[in-house]
Amino acid sequence: xxxxxxxxxxxxxxxxxxxxxxxRSGGTVRYFTISPSQQAILAAAVAAAVGWSLYAxxxxxxxxxxxxxxxxxYEIDKYERWVQELRARDxxxxxxxxxxxxxxxxxxxxxxxxxxxxxxxxxxxxxxxELEAAALRGNDAPLLVNASIDEADRRQSRxxxxxxxxxxxxxxxxxxxxxxxxxxxxxxxEVEEIAVDRAEQARxxxxxxxxxxxxxxxxxxxxxxxxxxxxxLASGEFESPEEAAFAERVAQVAAxxxxxxxxxDVVSNLxxxxxxxxxxxxxxxxxxxVDPFNKRPGWHNGIDIGAYWNAPITATGPGTxxxxxTKSGYGRMVEVDHGHGFKSRYxxxxxxxVSRGDTIAIGDVVGAMGSTGRSTGPHLHYxxxxxxxxxDPVEFLKAGKHVH
Numbered sequence: 001x002x003x004x005x006x007x008x009x010x011x012x013x014x015x016x017x018x019x020x021x022x023x024r025s026g027g028t029v030r031y032f033t034i035s036p037s038q039q040a041i042l043a044a045a046v047a048a049a050v051g052w053s054l055y056a057x058x059x060x061x062x063x064x065x066x067x068x069x070x071x072x073x074y075e076i077d078k079y080e081r082w083v084q085e086l087r088a089r090d091x092x093x094x095x096x097x098x099x100x101x102x103x104x105x106x107x108x109x110x111x112x113x114x115x116x117x118x119x120x121x122x123x124x125x126x127x128x129x130e131l132e133a134a135a136l137r138g139n140d141a142p143l144l145v146n147a148s149i150d151e152a153d154r155r156q157s158r159x160x161x162x163x164x165x166x167x168x169x170x171x172x173x174x175x176x177x178x179x180x181x182x183x184x185x186x187x188x189x190e191v192e193e194i195a196v197d198r199a200e201q202a203r204x205x206x207x208x209x210x211x212x213x214x215x216x217x218x219x220x221x222x223x224x225x226x227x228x229x230x231x232x233l234a235s236g237e238f239e240s241p242e243e244a245a246f247a248e249r250v251a252q253v254a255a256x257x258x259x260x261x262x263x264x265d266v267v268s269n270l271x272x273x274x275x276x277x278x279x280x281x282x283x284x285x286x287x288x289x290v291d292p293f294n295k296r297p298g299w300h301n302g303i304d305i306g307a308y309w310n311a312p313i314t315a316t317g318p319g320t321x322x323x324x325x326t327k328s329g330y331g332r333m334v335e336v337d338h339g340h341g342f343k344s345r346y347x348x349x350x351x352x353x354v355s356r357g358d359t360i361a362i363g364d365v366v367g368a369m370g371s372t373g374r375s376t377g378p379h380l381h382y383x384x385x386x387x388x389x390x391x392d393p394v395e396f397l398k399a400g401k402h403v404h
Contacts, residue, residue, distance in 0.1 A: 268318075269317055277311070303382055
């Protein structure tokens with residue numbers, strides 16, 4: 001025990017020997033002595049400050065993602081409570097209306113149909129926003145509504161005039177009906193806001209790639225849409241102006257949801273991840289450069305990435321292998337079709353691990369780094385194409401920082 005204590009003391013003495021700091025000012029020399037214990041306390045304080053900085057940085061980087069997930073779950077829970085409250089009020093109104101007039105009975109049935117539609121919209125949000133071809137389903141004849149991007153209006157807060165309170169003195173059942181109508185409208189406004197936010201986030205990623213959303217939208221004018229079903233909708237006739245206005249509002253919200261789904265699908269398939277599965281470095285940029293063979297200016301359709309022989313080359317996005325073989329100038333090359341007009345190419349490979357027609361996921365190894373073809377050494381020549389036109393892959397890698 002004494003030996004261990006002596007060793008600890010010796011180590012402490014070597015790490016924190018007594019130090020003297022000399023200070024000369026105006027011809028006067030002074031010195032300060034810093035004892036080993038003071039040095040140890042100062043070192044502990046510095047270590048604590050560094051540890052706290054690392055902890056705070058980690059919270060800043062990772063906690064927002066958890067906050068987004070929690071916020072999304074909170075919104076879904078809030079909508080569930082809304083739907084439950086609306087159904088409870090609807091049940092109360094129905095029991096009273098049946099006892100009074102046939103008109104109130106018809107209004108109750110109309111509310112039930114609307115609630116079914118609102119429930120479908122809520123379920124769509126809970127299922128990740130996927131709006132199927134027959135998503136909105138009721139009990140009567142169907143009518144196809146083309147929920148294309150062009151159909152969705154500019155983002156704005158627009159409560160329908162047909163749902164405004166017509167008489168501030170309405171009380172009893174009429175007042176309850178007005179409250180339910182306003183809550184239904186508020187629910188649709190909230191769903192539309194969420195869909196618009198998601199679509200704008202996806203558009204932001206597309207803008208970072210330098211491709212933008214205009215070129216993509218022009219190639220997908222006919223996107224299809226959901227089926228909205230109500231009584232008499234198949235013939236285009238409505239029992240009341242309120243029913244027609246509600247059906248139109250649902251179609252607008254469905255168009256927003258389809259717009260968000262479409263852009264999110266495009267972003268989820270974009271080649272945005274790293275093309276090399278290990279630490280790599282950029283050795284040649286996209287665009288005009290001096291050709292390494294003839295030493296003359298020439299155009300470079302991609303970027304060159306260096307690592308080492310046999311480094312794993314990985315798919316930057318999900319897709320289907322459209323080419324796997326030898327191509328002039330490229331050597332051994334793999335081309336992946338990501339859909340929506342996007343393709344990625346991986347050239348100068350030493351080995352190819354996939355075949356044409358294979359379906360691959362993001363991060364799958366497609367080959368190994370080599371120097372086949374028109375190459376001066378082991379590296380990856382990486383290209384990104386959209387509609388048969390090359391784009392700077394660096395822009396896609398930058399955009400990928402916001403996705404992966």
